[in-house]
Amino acid sequence: MRTAKISAVLLSLVAVSSLWAKGPKVGETAPDFSLTDQNGKTVKLSDYAGKIVVLEWFNDGCPFVQKQYNSGAMNKLAAKYAGQGVVWLAINSTHTADVAHNASAAKKWSIDRPVLDDHDGSVGRLYGATNTPNMFVIDASGKLAYRGAIDSIASADESDLASAKNYVAAAIDELLAGKPVTMSETKPYGCTVKYGA
Amino acid sequence: MGGMLRVSTVALVLLSLVSLARAENRVKATLISSTPTALPGSTFDVAIHFTIPPGWHMYWINPGDTGAPPKVKWNLPEGVTVGAVRFPAPRRIPVGNNMVAFGYENECTLLSTITVDKDFDAERPIELAANVQWVVCADECVMEKQDVSAEVKIGPPVQAANDQFAAWRSQQPQRERVSPADVYICVGHPAGRGELSVTMPHEFESATEIEFFPPPLDFVTFDRAPNLHAIVGGMMVVQPFRVEPGQHSPADTVAMMTYLDGKKQRQMIEVPFKVKFDKP
Numbered sequence: 001m002r003t004a005k006i007s008a009v010l011l012s013l014v015a016v017s018s019l020w021a022k023g024p025k026v027g028e029t030a031p032d033f034s035l036t037d038q039n040g041k042t043v044k045l046s047d048y049a050g051k052i053v054v055l056e057w058f059n060d061g062c063p064f065v066q067k068q069y070n071s072g073a074m075n076k077l078a079a080k081y082a083g084q085g086v087v088w089l090a091i092n093s094t095h096t097a098d099v100a101h102n103a104s105a106a107k108k109w110s111i112d113r114p115v116l117d118d119h120d121g122s123v124g125r126l127y128g129a130t131n132t133p134n135m136f137v138i139d140a141s142g143k144l145a146y147r148g149a150i151d152s153i154a155s156a157d158e159s160d161l162a163s164a165k166n167y168v169a170a171a172i173d174e175l176l177a178g179k180p181v182t183m184s185e186t187k188p189y190g191c192t193v194k195y196g197a
Numbered sequence: 198m199g200g201m202l203r204v205s206t207v208a209l210v211l212l213s214l215v216s217l218a219r220a221e222n223r224v225k226a227t228l229i230s231s232t233p234t235a236l237p238g239s240t241f242d243v244a245i246h247f248t249i250p251p252g253w254h255m256y257w258i259n260p261g262d263t264g265a266p267p268k269v270k271w272n273l274p275e276g277v278t279v280g281a282v283r284f285p286a287p288r289r290i291p292v293g294n295n296m297v298a299f300g301y302e303n304e305c306t307l308l309s310t311i312t313v314d315k316d317f318d319a320e321r322p323i324e325l326a327a328n329v330q331w332v333v334c335a336d337e338c339v340m341e342k343q344d345v346s347a348e349v350k351i352g353p354p355v356q357a358a359n360d361q362f363a364a365w366r367s368q369q370p371q372r373e374r375v376s377p378a379d380v381y382i383c384v385g386h387p388a389g390r391g392e393l394s395v396t397m398p399h400e401f402e403s404a405t406e407i408e409f410f411p412p413p414l415d416f417v418t419f420d421r422a423p424n425l426h427a428i429v430g431g432m433m434v435v436q437p438f439r440v441e442p443g444q445h446s447p448a449d450t451v452a453m454m455t456y457l458d459g460k461k462q463r464q465m466i467e468v469p470f471k472v473k474f475d476k477p
Contacts, residue, residue, distance in 0.1 A: 063332055063340035064265070130296060131263060149415055155265045156332050156340045185441055187415040191338045192263045192293030 023128025026147060026184045030138040033123045035091065035116035038103040043114050045138075048087045052175055054078070054168060055136040056150075057129040057193060058090040058115060059097070060105040063156040064190035065132050069109040071158040074133075074150075078113055081172055090115040093124030095196030121195040131190040137171045137181070146171035148186030223250050226329050228345035230311075231362045234352030235323060237276075238315035241354055244365055245269060245282070245307045245329060245345065253335045254302045257287035258451075259413035262296035264338065266413075267331035269307065274324055276314035283308045285368035286453060286465035287410055292334070299410050306365040311349075323349040370453060370465035377469045384440055384472055391417075393436040393452065395468055401425075401432040403459035409436045410453040412470040416441035417448070447473045 024030055030053075034044045045053065056074070059065055068074035078088040092102050092115060102115040118124055127136060127147075137146035151164035171181045224247050231242040247267070249255055256264040271279050284307060287299040313323060330342035357363070375395055384391040393409070404425075411419040423436040434454065452468045 061337060063338055066340075130293070152415065154260060154413070154415065155268070156338075157265075157268060157330060183416075183441065187418060189260070189265070189415070190263065191334065192296055194336065195294055 023126065023147070024144045026144050026181075028144055029142055030136070030144045031126050033126065035118055035123060036099055037114035037116055038099060038106045038111075040099060041114075043089065043116055045089075049142065050140055051085060051087050052081075052140055052172060053087045053089065053138040054081070054172070055127065055138070056088065056090045057124065057132050057134040058092045058105075059094045059132040059191060059194060060092075060108070061094070062132045062191035067156050067158050067161070068133060068150065069111075071161055073161050075110065077166065077169060081169075082113070084172075084176060086172055086176075088113045091118050091123060091129070092116065093118040093121045093129060094194040095119055095121060096194070119196070121193070124193050124195060129193050131188040132193055133190055134188040134193070135168045137168060137175070139175050145175055145181045146184050147188075148183075149188045149190075152186075154189035222341040222343060223253060223339065224248065224255065224331060224333050224341055226331075226343045226345050228325060228327060228347040229359065229361070230325070230347050230349050232349065232354040232356075232358045234350045235311075235313055235354050236351065237313050237317040237319055239354055240310055240312045241349075242362060243279075243309055243311055243325060243347065244362065245309070245327065246361075246365075247301075247305045247307075247331070249301065249303055249305065249333065251303070253333050254290050254292075254298060254300050255305050255331055255333050256298060256300040257410065257453075258284055259299055259411055261289075261292075261299035263292055263298050264300065264334055265332045267305075267307070267329060269309075270328045272326040272328065273311075274317075274321075276317035277323060277325070278312045278314075280310040280312070283369055283372075285365070286370045286455060289408075298334070306368065308365060308369060319351045322351060325349065370455075370467045372467045374466050375454075375468050377471060380469050380471075382470065382472045389440055391438050391440050391472070393438060393468070393470065395434045395436075395454065396428070396430075397432045397434060399431055400459065401434070401456075402427070404456040404464075407434060407454065407456040409468075410455070411438065412448065412450040412452045414448050414450065414470075419452075447471075 032046045037043050097119050099117045102117055106115045133150045135150050139145040151166045153160040153164040167183055167186055174181050227246050229244045229246055235241050256266045258266050269282050290298040290300055292298045326346040328344050332338055332340050379396040381394040407423055409419050409423055411417055418439045419436055420439050421437045423434055426433045449471045452470045454468050455465045458464050
């Protein structure tokens with residue numbers, strides 16, 4: 001009748017996902033930042049105090065991002081909520097990108113909202129952004145309300161968009177309705193953020 | 198004049214070769230039948246084999262911190278059906294800044310079982326085709342797709358016609374070894390934690406390098422090392438996990454356990470992961 005714990009031989013090789021570890025937690029104040037958009041204009045998070053703000057980690061070379069833009073899904077979503085006062089900021093932390101690169105990406109995909117240059121990765125690391133796309137929703141009081149995936153189907157295939165549940169839309173809808181966010185954290189999927197050394 | 202023409206023709210051919218090479222996929226997919234011949238009313242295995250260039254990798258059903266698994270859209274003649282695609286056991290692949298992907302390097306072989314209806318028109322060969330798409334990553338990621346096909350003639354099946362299949366089957370996890378009855382999943386809402394407990398025989402005491410790969414559920418994260426307990430009648434491996442509050446749908450999928458047995462052989466076992474989350 002041995003019921004004692006007998007061995008601790010197990011390796012600690014289990015991947016401790018970096019997901020939960022870094023950046024602001026849901027409910028904490030979203031840290032301010034100042035970055036340059038594709039037109040050379042300085043954009044600060046604090047410029048949008050009192051508004052719901054979506055942060056979208058962006059890399060136009062990533063097929064998971066391309067799925068959202070080639071299909072028009074991301075622009076459609078951002079435009080829908082822009083009409084309800086929601087601010088949407090794309091952030092490119094790819095170490096090889098710059099303002100001119102983001103300008104051409106914005107032009108290619110008709111992105112009329114800011115695409116911010118974070119090629120030194122400082123804001124990406126501040127938020128603990130791991131993937132593209134990795135989505136953050138900040139409520140009107142400046143607290144982080146959602147972090148994680150764009151939707152429920154981890155795929156680079158446009159044909160999956162129709163059946164996926166969009167977590168960002170769900171979170172914004174709940175915030176706009178004055179309700180707490182039900183799914184407030186999910187595991188982001190996509191490419192890794194291409195941080196420099 | 199003739200020389201000039203020849204030179205420019207060569208240049209043109211070279212140019213088109215260059216552009217062909219550019220359009221070519223990094224990964225090569227092939228559809229391979231385990232037997233060159235089969236009869237109506239029989240079943241046989243087929244493989245979708247991916248050759249992955251050095252430095253690049255593809256993904257398991259749960260890709261880990263990045264990526265996505267390959268997708269297969271079959272195109273089969275009437276009277277021919279196919280079972281689920283079976284993935285080989287994954288390995289951990291370090292990616293980016295301290296992130297881990299679950300997947301495959303160098304090659305990956307998916308297996309499926311084809312069933313030929315007994316009423317299949319035996320006048321024609323069995324034409325198997327599929328559109329396969331996948332994400333392959335090194336530092337960057339690309340999505341690629343390819344149409345693959347294979348023809349199986351009508352005739353008595355040839356056992357072990359393709360000895361590659363033995364190797365490919367050995368890369369597959371054991372799927373029947375752990376039954377749902379050996380698995381207990383406890384979810385402690387709203388604490389956001391759960392435990393996956395798997396009952397194994399006594400011999401498991403000598404297992405080392407026990408690792409779990411989490412199921413493809415974006416609200417479940419295996420964030421701690423598993424631990425091992427002796428229990429009445431065997432051993433119990435417990436894999437703690439974190440679960441996101443707000444998830445109320447049933448989850449019916451699989452996790453993967455791998456370990457080195459007493460003979461230092463790597464064992465790969467699929468573990469049923471079925472849990473019904475309570476309403477909050």
